[in-house]
Amino acid sequence: MFLAVVTAGSLSAAGRLLDLPPMQVSRRLAALEDELGVRLFHRTTRSVSLTAEGETLVPYATTMTEAEESARGALSSSGAAASGVLRMTAPSVFGQFVVVPLLADLLQSHPDLRVDLDLSDRVVDIVGQGLDLALRVAPLADSELVARRMAANPRVIFAAPSYLRRHGRPSTLADLQAHDCIVLQAVPRWPVVVQGELKRQRVAARVSTTSVDAVRAAAVQGLGIAMLTYWDVLPQFATGSLEPIELQDAVMEDLSIWAITPTRRYTPARVKVFLDALQTRLDSGRSPKERRPL
Template sequence: MQISDVRIFLAVAAGGTLSAAARRLDIGPMQASRRIAALEAELGVRLFHRTTRSLALTAEGEAFAPYAATLAEAEESARGALRPSATRASGLLRLTAPSVFGQAIVLPLLPSLLERHPDLRVDLDLSDRVQDIVGQGLDLALRVATLGDSELVARRLAANPRLLCAAPRYLRAHGTPATLADLERHQCIGLHAVARWPFVVGASLQRRRVDARVLTSSVDAARTAAVQGLGLAMLTFWDVHEHLRAGSLVRVELEDAAMEVLSVWAVTPTRRYVPERVKVFLDALEDELVRLGG
């Protein structure tokens, strides 16, 4: 199996047409078509449904895509390892991050990162949903909550404790809760994904349902509601660190309960053949988290 054929397959799968893939790879459409046909013959399966206007992946093509991406990345990593003078990352870095974390932490990293690595491009998906990084061909996922069981590789980047917070004007109007029991008398801002608020009481983790006056599916919306003085919110440090420093939100600590400590995780499809573009991004991200107090 020729890596050049694999790269043509990936380009066609991304672009949807032979002509677009051929332009991207600077080859002729007929050559691209012949190489795809040769790859299909070698694998013994049809990789694309063909029409007069476009191509679409078959089920076999969908199954082959993540392996093809791994083969291409392995070849790129091998070439990089054999070029001692190579100091720049290149190619397309495809990653996903939670919306608030991505906007507050990841996006500010990009100008200096892309300046240092002019051949690097970034495709950043901002979503609070857990994405299938293998199925979507992503290099990396950043996650800021508890990880489920997975065959993926996870690397801890920084602590990310949950915390209670509220706007100063809310606390002036309603007082500051001191105990878990006090929360029952306060207005709360809830997230659909966290139906019960977790507290560490003694040596055990207890999850308590709160009566949310405002309930939302968006971390950004919950943070905004808290800044506007609508109630107490339970968010994580990296969701609100800028607001804590600016004073638009205040951290609330209880006498009889501590908060659960989560982490920021970098999740990759495999430990082997990690592309240079992923390595340089994670190095820059870790440095930034340390600088900001992670």
């Protein structure tokens, strides 16, 4: 209950999360404070905020609840059962294409499981936001978080068959300079590896946008050559509406899909069953040359 108030930010919101009347939440919170002999929250009529003592309690309370969930899962007759709220974040396009389609079977298999999914391309503080899991497609900065590599996700360049028929297929980095390119504004120069060294290649951007969806849509319409990651364009590769382009003198930067969790200990069953389902999906989407132990 204490952690629900921390996450929700008010007693009434915590009550909705726990399916309890706000008055009952308030009474239980007061009883906890009486038992501990400290005030855990500063209260106003609309919100609550942690005291210094409350801040101190958060990691201990988190460890206690995670340990209980792990114990119940291990001792349950259905060891794979998952329950509670899986709070996670994922990149927008990857989340829509890969994560959301997993949820129907996952929730049907685990009736007591609920999912709170934040689709965002920003890097979310999963500890500060109280999240169980973050999926990321980017080089990882050093941190104390636990990272599990799920699959390769290299950058790829591609174009529509209609564009390639009109303008030809580039075969070298120099050839790109004669082509119209569609550029994601967050990556104005394309990361390529030449003779083992990563360099940033400037291209002639005829279309520039902030949206991965827009880059892909413009490429499908034949407006130019684009660069995204493999999983961003896998459906279009499968249907033939986009074709990958390989260069003779360079390869694209090799990224990966990472699952980030706050701690290695007491991983809740809800996280384990989701990651198992995600791994199965990612394995099925690899090209034959990528289907190897990661």
